[in-house]
Amino acid sequence: MSGIPGLRGAEHIGFTVPDMEQAHDFFVNIIGCEFVYELGPWIREDNWFAEHLNVDPRSVIRRLRFYRCHFGPNFEVFEYESPGQNSTPPRNSDVGGHHIAFYVDDLDTAVEHLRSHGIQILGEPTASSAASAGQRWVYFLSPWGMQFELVSYPAGKAYESDAPVILWHPANPAQ
Numbered sequence: 110m111s112g113i114p115g116l117r118g119a120e121h122i123g124f125t126v127p128d129m130e131q132a133h134d135f136f137v138n139i140i141g142c143e144f145v146y147e148l149g150p151w152i153r154e155d156n157w158f159a160e161h162l163n164v165d166p167r168s169v170i171r172r173l174r175f176y177r178c179h180f181g182p183n184f185e186v187f188e189y190e191s192p193g194q195n196s197t198p199p200r201n202s203d204v205g206g207h208h209i210a211f212y213v214d215d216l217d218t219a220v221e222h223l224r225s226h227g228i229q230i231l232g233e234p235t236a237s238s239a240a241s242a243g244q245r246w247v248y249f250l251s252p253w254g255m256q257f258e259l260v261s262y263p264a265g266k267a268y269e270s271d272a273p274v275i276l277w278h279p280a281n282p283a284q
Contacts, residue, residue: 121175122209123185127196127253129172132186135251139226140211142176142184149173149188165192181211198254208248208256216245216261223249223259234259242267 126132136142151170159166168191176184199206213219216234224230231248244262251257 119182121183121185123187124255125187125189126255127188129174129186129188131252133174136176136178136184136186139223139228140178142178145175145177145183147172147174164189167192178211198256201256208258210246210258210260213259213261214263216247216259219259220247237266240266240268
């Protein structure tokens, strides 16, 4: 077996937002995540931020909030103040580009929910093909421009018809 010994999966995804209150409203009231806790602010007079987080040592973590999002990984959301901070979210095609995909039971209902809250939907839902046949998806942007995706495949995806099923939960590590 290769890789990190004992790896079970993704526990949380961390990212930075420009306005914590705007992000809180988005994640709790529009997406439906559960707010768990808040920490901060953190200011360091040493090189700890550079050594441990790879950010400018003069950075300030104004706030950090943790959100639970149903059955997926948790979100660790930062609001930084940092010299030379880039405030433009990367596109998928940029190095470090990314998106977070949410699984939904009914894609069309979920898209209408986002539209009713003024969320920008990128194009129309698209049906996948080949190995992902059975899936429909659509991208959307948060109010600050971060990319997200909705996906749904209620009857499964083509590649899952012969893939092994792996179920694990941290509360039952013996599985």
